[in-house]
Amino acid sequence: MLGIRERRKAGAGEGAGAGEGEDRGLRGRAQARGERAARARPGGRWLWGAGTALLVLAVHSNWHLAAAAWLFPVFLLRYARLRPARRGLLRVGYALGLGQLAWLVSTGMVFVPSVVAVFAVLVVVQTLPFIADRLVAARSGAGWSTLVFPVVLVCGEYLFTRLAGFGDYGVLGFSQHGFLPLVQLASVTGVYGVSFVVAWTASVAHWAWGRGFRWREIRRGAVVWAGALALVLGAGGVRLVWRAPTTDTVRVAGISAGRAAERATQRALHTAGQELWRPRNLVRADPRRVGAALAPVADDLVAATDREARAGARIVVWPETQAGVLADGRQRLLDRVAEIARTRQVYVNTAFALYTPRPPYVRNVAALVTPEGKVAWTYDKAHPTPMEPMTPGKGAVPVTGSPYGRLATVICYDADFPELMRQVADKDTALILVPANDWAGFESLHAQRAVFRSVEYGYAMVRQSVHGVATAVDHQGRIRGLADYFTADRQTLVAEVPVRPRTDTLYSRTGDLFALLCAGGTLVVVALGVVRGRRVRAAFPGAPGGRP
Incomplete structure (x- = not known):
């Protein structure tokens, strides 16, 4: 009798496990269908419009808005996730091009061909973090994936500064020149650290949005981000108070x-x-x-x-x-x-x-x-x-x-x-x-x-x-x-x-170490993208390019 009861329990457990597996499979397929439907809907165009409008306001010009720099990536990241990769990223590139065109017109530089050519290259560089987020971060969804966008963004800013011979234009952090507690981070990382904080904040907001802002799912990532931001602003405030200039x-x-x-x-x-x-x-x-x-x-x-x-x-x-x-x-x-x-x-x-x-x-x-x-x-x-x-x-x-x-x-x-x-x-x-x-x-x-x-x-x-x-x-x-x-x-x-x-600063001693670390992080992102792409193609041979 005991053996019969044990076999019945085992059978029931297997049935339950099979049922749970089936439920997970159904949920996964439903989610996939939902994502495909979302990508097919034209309603995502408002995301592109909002992101582009905020981008034009965020580009560092005489009339820029510092708050817009924190917001525009959220909408463009979301748009790129909800559209087919090629089409979505191409339109994000268009948005970035419009932002730079607005800057060129507002400064009168649009009539200088060499400057226009350099800023066309800058648009391509600025599109790279969106590409990385779409093709690498989207395949994970874990909290660490929020770092992909800011890491690649800072790497692009640094390489453009070093290689283009046009100074450090196109750096997102300059838009925050009036936010002194945050600006103090530049004494450690240079302006690139400010760019990183702004871009990471946008990436975290987008990540939370994708999870419906459900606290149970975003709690750990949100706490890490909030703690890091509090540390940066707190340290900046302390520096403003305790390292204040002399009265002489x-x-x-x-x-x-x-x-x-x-x-x-x-x-x-x-x-x-x-x-x-x-x-x-x-x-x-x-x-x-x-x-x-x-x-x-x-x-x-x-x-x-x-x-x-x-x-x-x-x-x-x-x-x-x-x-x-x-x-x-x-x-x-x-x-x-x-x-x-x-x-x-x-x-x-x-x-x-x-x-x-x-x-x-x-x-x-x-x-x-x-x-x-x-x-x-x-x-x-x-x-x-x-x-x-x-x-x-x-x-x-x-x-x-x-x-x-x-x-x-x-x-x-x-x-x-x-x-x-x-x-x-x-x-x-x-x-x-x-x-x-x-x-x-x-x-x-x-x-x-x-x-x-x-x-x-x-x-x-x-x-x-x-x-x-x-x-x-x-x-x-x-x-x-x-x-x-x-x-x-x-x-x-x-x-x-x-x-x-x-006043000696850590940045004056270490130079662009932070930007170089982001360059190293970008190599890791590229490697992850290659490895994950191969795994997807191996698991689903019929999938075109292993799109997420």
Whole structure:
């Protein structure tokens, strides 16, 4: 009797197991049918529309919204998951292309063919993390799969920065320049860490959405993400409080020539029939006429230097190339500045277009005049923009000592190249002076990016930008002063900048280690994609490509 009962129990257990297996199979098939139906429905188009609209607002421009950068990937990731892989990813690429086109139009760069070509490559790079999520993360669904998107995104940003020769444009993290607790992460990972946090948040939100936000299913992944975000923001807040700048400051003035002086020089240089504004024509014209044409701006800057020095500024910074001078007249201009520097005991970082008799006929120069009346450095811009037909400088950042800490300079676009700016940190610079010249549509972008350079490397920065927004930033990214060229007849930036030895940062020591780790993680993602694809094809020989 006992044996009979045991056999009956065993049979019942087998029946139950078979029933459960059958139920799981039915649920799996139903889920698969549901996913196929979802991919076939046209209703997913609203996801693409919402994601694209948010993307246009998220692209770092004068009118970007920081919150949109956290949101747009959620919708585009969801869209890519619900559509057939090829079609969905292609349309995500279209969305990213529209975002970059909006940026090019808003900044006026759409008329520069070389820039358009570079940003077309950037669109392809930005599509790669969506491809990785669709083809690798979608096949797992585990909490770790949320890391695929941010890891590949950071890898793409880093490789584009290093290989394209166009600076660190296209980096998602720059959109968060005003979120100082998060920005402090750049002192450890560079701006790439901020990109990672934003992208990971979007990936986690998408992952939770795919599970209907059911707490039992997302609890572990959500807790890990929330804990990491709390740690990053908490550490950033602590750094802002406990590593705050010293109250010992130096008064710095950034000056630009007034509108009247600019108009006078422009009228003289655009003389009908001669077009003196072209460097080739300018160096061949009558030197007296050229000198008279360039004089209003130079005279205005010299007068403004004396005015701000008398008002108490200890360092004065000129903007990039607003002033122009012939090679024969350079020393006379520097002698005028040297007289003010000796009399007022100030440092003056002059900047000007230096016109020379040999092609390409112009140099973009910054020259620091010390309180002794001597020229401490003459620096040529190392990274001319695609619109500047001039020979690049050697890229050796000059540094000199002062009672206010070690001073250094680069010019405008140079600050978009992290490896060049790392030189400044390696030389223990406390304050970097950046002459700059922007334009309408681009006036705020460089000023906002300067926040990250200061936090990454631990130095203060004064960026005097004519035709743009001039800013003074401390080593934690706080704005100490701001002057908008387009809202004043005479743009003058005056700021009390903290004086201290450079604040050492982990990023200045380890460099792009975090980005390199993400590059290594991307190789792992690629390997997982290959292995999983082979397994799917082996298990389902009839499946086309093993699509998830």
